Amino acid sequence: MAKALAALLAPLSAWSSLVNLTVPEPYLDEVFHVRQAQSYCNGRFDIWDPKITTPPGLYYLSYGFSKTAAFFQTSLGLGDGLSALNCSLGTLRAGNVLGLILLVLVIRAAYTLRTRDDVASRSFVFDHAALNIALFSPLFFFSALYYTDIWSAAFVLVSYLFLPGLHHTDSSAWARSLALFMVGLASLLFRQTNIFWVAVFPAGLTLVQQLDRGHQAVKDSMYCRTEGFGDNIYSIAKTSWKLEVVYDPPMKDAEMDDFVKTLVSITACTAKLVTHPKRLIRVVVKLAPFLALLIVFAAFVSINGGVVLGDKSNHVAALHLPQMLYIWPFIVFFSWPLLYPYLLLMPVSFLAWLPAFTSLESTQTFKRRRLLPRLWLVGLGLGVACLTVYGNTVVHPFTRADNRHYIFYVFRYLLDPWWIRYAVTPVYIICAWACLQTLGGGPPADYPFQRSDSREGRPLPLPDGQHSATTSFALVWLMTTALQLITAPLVEPRYFILPWIFWRMHVPLRSPPKGSKAKEGTQAQLTFSSLWEEYDHRLWLETVWLLFINAVTGYMFLYRGFTWLQEPGKVQRFMW
Numbered sequence: 139m140a141k142a143l144a145a146l147l148a149p150l151s152a153w154s155s156l157v158n159l160t161v162p163e164p165y166l167d168e169v170f171h172v173r174q175a176q177s178y179c180n181g182r183f184d185i186w187d188p189k190i191t192t193p194p195g196l197y198y199l200s201y202g203f204s205k206t207a208a209f210f211q212t213s214l215g216l217g218d219g220l221s222a223l224n225c226s227l228g229t230l231r232a233g234n235v236l237g238l239i240l241l242v243l244v245i246r247a248a249y250t251l252r253t254r255d256d257v258a259s260r261s262f263v264f265d266h267a268a269l270n271i272a273l274f275s276p277l278f279f280f281s282a283l284y285y286t287d288i289w290s291a292a293f294v295l296v297s298y299l300f301l302p303g304l305h306h307t308d309s310s311a312w313a314r315s316l317a318l319f320m321v322g323l324a325s326l327l328f329r330q331t332n333i334f335w336v337a338v339f340p341a342g343l344t345l346v347q348q349l350d351r352g353h354q355a356v357k358d359s360m361y362c363r364t365e366g367f368g369d370n371i372y373s374i375a376k377t378s379w380k381l382e383v384v385y386d387p388p389m390k391d392a393e394m395d396d397f398v399k400t401l402v403s404i405t406a407c408t409a410k411l412v413t414h415p416k417r418l419i420r421v422v423v424k425l426a427p428f429l430a431l432l433i434v435f436a437a438f439v440s441i442n443g444g445v446v447l448g449d450k451s452n453h454v455a456a457l458h459l460p461q462m463l464y465i466w467p468f469i470v471f472f473s474w475p476l477l478y479p480y481l482l483l484m485p486v487s488f489l490a491w492l493p494a495f496t497s498l499e500s501t502q503t504f505k506r507r508r509l510l511p512r513l514w515l516v517g518l519g520l521g522v523a524c525l526t527v528y529g530n531t532v533v534h535p536f537t538r539a540d541n542r543h544y545i546f547y548v549f550r551y552l553l554d555p556w557w558i559r560y561a562v563t564p565v566y567i568i569c570a571w572a573c574l575q576t577l578g579g580g581p582p583a584d585y586p587f588q589r590s591d592s593r594e595g596r597p598l599p600l601p602d603g604q605h606s607a608t609t610s611f612a613l614v615w616l617m618t619t620a621l622q623l624i625t626a627p628l629v630e631p632r633y634f635i636l637p638w639i640f641w642r643m644h645v646p647l648r649s650p651p652k653g654s655k656a657k658e659g660t661q662a663q664l665t666f667s668s669l670w671e672e673y674d675h676r677l678w679l680e681t682v683w684l685l686f687i688n689a690v691t692g693y694m695f696l697y698r699g700f701t702w703l704q705e706p707g708k709v710q711r712f713m714w
Contacts, residue, residue, distance in 0.1 A: 139246055142265040146242060146272055149685065150281060153692060154235050157282035158228050160696045165711065166542070168284045172227055175200045175284070179225035191446040191453055195293075195327030196286045200230055230284045237288035238281040242272045244295045248643060251302040252602040261649045264603060266677045271642055273684040274472060275691055276631045276714050286328050287632055293325035294636060297336045301598055304344065304424075319427040326435065330445050333435045334622045335636050341428035342614035343598045348421045349407035352383020361387050374399045378406035386599065389578030390606035394515050400609040452536070454627070459530045461623035461633075463523055466569035468634050469641060472687070475679035476645055479579075480572045516567065523563040531559065534628040542710050545629055573641065577607040580646025601644040615640060631714045648674040 164172040170187050177185040178197040186194075204225050249264035272278065280287045300318040322336035360368030360377060367377050374385050385403035387396050411418055422429070439445055446453040470477055537549055553559050580601075601607040619637040626633055691714070699709035 139243070139265050139268075141262070142246070142269040143239065143242060146239070146269055149273070149688065150235060150238060150278075153278070153688070154231065154282045156692070156696055158231065161711070162227070164227060165283065166713070168227075171196065171284050171286070172230060175230055176225050179204045186448075188448040190448050192286050192329055193327045193447060195324065196284075196289055198327065199289060200225060200233055203233055204229075227284070231282055234281050234284065234288045237292050238272055238277065241277070241288065241292045241295065242268045244292060244299065245271050245639075245643065247299055248295065248302075249603050251299060252600055253604065263647050263649045263674055263677065266681070267603070267643075267647060270677060270680050270684060271639060273681065273688065274635075274638065274642075275684060275687045276635050278684075278688050279691060279695075279714055280632075287635060290325065290328035290332060291635060291639060293321060293328060294332050294335045295639070297321045297325055298340075301340050301343065302600060304340075304598060315427045319430055322427070322431045323434065326431075326438075330435075330438075331622050331626075331633075332636070333431065334618050335640065337428040337431040337435070338621060339614060339618040339640070340598075341425055341432075342617060343600065343611070344424055344428070345408075345421070346384055346386070346404065346610045346614070347598045348424055349382070349404060349411060350384040350386070352381045356381050356383050357386070360385050361391070368399075371399060371402055375402050375406045378403040379410050382407055382410055384610065386608045386610045388606040388608055389574065389612055390580070392578065392609045392612075394512070396609050397613060400613060404610070455625045456532065456627045457530060458532045458624055458627050459526045460532070461626065461629065462620055463526060463563075463566040464629060465619065465623065465634055465637060466566050466573055468631065469573050469638055470569040472638070472684070473573075473576075473642065473645075473680065475676050475683050476642075477572045477576050478676075478679075480575045481568075484568070484572075519567045519570075520563055523566050524560055527559045527563065532627045536628055542712060543630075544712065544714060545631065549629075574612060576645055577601070577612055577641070578646075580605045580648075601646065603644065604646055604649055606646060607644055611644065615644075647677070 170190050174185070174187050174190060174194070175197045177183075178194070178201045208224070245268040246264060249261075249267065253261075253264075277288065277291065297318060300314055300321070303314065304318070318340075322332075325332040325336050356367070356377065360374065360383070363369045366373055368374055368385065377383060378385060383403075384407055385396075385399050387400075411421060444450050445455060470481075474481070533549060537543075537545060540546055553562070599608050599611050601611060615637075618640075622637065623633060691712070694712040696711075699711050701708060702710055
């Protein structure tokens with residue numbers, strides 16, 4: 139982990155220093171955030187800027203940092219405090235640098251909690267993955283500015299750390315539930331939409347875990363489509379009802395109808411649960427911390443009269459289904475190094491269907507029951523995408539009014555002509571297919587995913603970062619992502635940060651085998667061959683690509699400023 143942190147500190151410190159040197163005044167939304175934080179640091183909690191839409195978690199955190207620093211200054215006899223550093227712009231920005239470092243540690247801990255001890259302790263792959271997530275440009279960019287995104291994501295991921303151990307039934311289970319509730323509540327102080335990732339997402343996984351009581355042999359019969367067990371949707375529903383088993387095949391072998399079968403299976407198991415009041419009560423108790431968070435959030439929305447705190451007229455919730463189309467090319471743009479095997483294999487698989495190219499089938503590296511979806515499903519997906527574009531495309535006034543954001547140019551030059559919006563629908567479908575296939579990139583896991591002993595309950599269906607995810611996990615992730623995005627009329631890359639992180643953390647990675655040269659801590663000399671063949675080389679490509687994006691966007695922000703006629707002499711800068 140020390141190597142990953144050291145690798146991050148170099149670009150992070152350079153980026154932070156350059157921003158403070160080149161942009162010494164608050165920029166864009168920093169104007170509101172910095173002014174509000176400095177009011178809190180001065181003890182003026184009665185002051186609130188009505189233009190701020192998010193809760194004051196970041197300002198409370200900055201207040202805590204300033205008081206802690208003042209305490210140590212006084213204890214060490216350094217005077218009454220260094221007023222130049224007390225909640226100054228540079229100090230406030232430095233808090234986000236610390237937040238990104240914490241984010242790396244939390245993500246690495248999340249990998250450890252989801253894997254076996256022998257794998258987690260020796261795999262440098264997970265260190266590298268945590269580093270790459272921190273280099274994700276919409277995160278890394280705002281680490282040098284005083285925005286809420288870094289600490290918002292950090293608190294959500296701290297809440298996630300409780301999930302792998304949530305199935306434990308020891309005497310401290312209530313304490314873990316309480317801690318999960320408190321951390322989830324703290325995350326809501328940074329961004330309201332975190333409710334979906336600290337309550338809905340874990341509640342969905344917990345429900346699947348609680349519903350699934352069947353034996354693995356029954357699951358195998360269902361996956362093999364044994365007659366009477368899993369050969370059709372009716373048999374899936376019947377088996378799920380009678381034996382209380384969730385049909386949940388690995389994404390590696392899943393087809394589109396498997397998603398439908400999983401939904402039917404979960405519905406049947408839920409209906410069976412309702413007929414057993416005692417067991418229903420036990421499930422509700424398991425869901426208690428998430429239900430409590432949802433109740434608190436609903437009370438806040440009711441009292442506040444909406445989700446956002448200020449500037450409510452420009453942030454009215456509205457149905458915006460195309461958000462679930464935009465997210466796929468967003469993921470592919472940043473993560474194509476992880477997706478490229480599927481993107482390259484797609485034309486090969488398509489040609490292998492043709493009689494003249496059947497020999498190509500032997501070149502396919504992914505041995506699956508069916509890699510590409512059926513043509514009629516592709517046509518159905520294109521039809522749904524076109525209907526979504528036609529009936530629900532929303533372009534927020536902010537999107538076309540502010541040419542400092544990259545999304546302005548996406549809509550102006552790529553999506554503004556009406557026909558292009560329809561022409562790119564195949565791109566949405568291809569990107570979605572590749573992103574979901576990547577979740578099944580590893581071998582199927584021997585259930586359960588996480589380490590567990592026989593005395594404790596079955597863990598949540600969380601992929602461990604090495605094996606294929608299951609269809610239930612993909613469905614819960616899709617549902618949570620949709621709930622967060624489709625009510626936001628404004629398209630903004632920062633809204634996609636958490637969906638991307640939760641997708642990226644569960645992408646299967648190839649870890650070097652035990653005793654290999656690429657193993658962490660080995661004394662053997664590493665060679666390019668060992669790092670490429672034994673290591674998941676996609677991580678190196680991802681690192682280079684993310685560093686390149688950060689270099690370009692950083693250069694554009696720092697040195698390619700421009701001015702507006704209505705604000706002469708004031709530099710405007712490109713940003714996410």
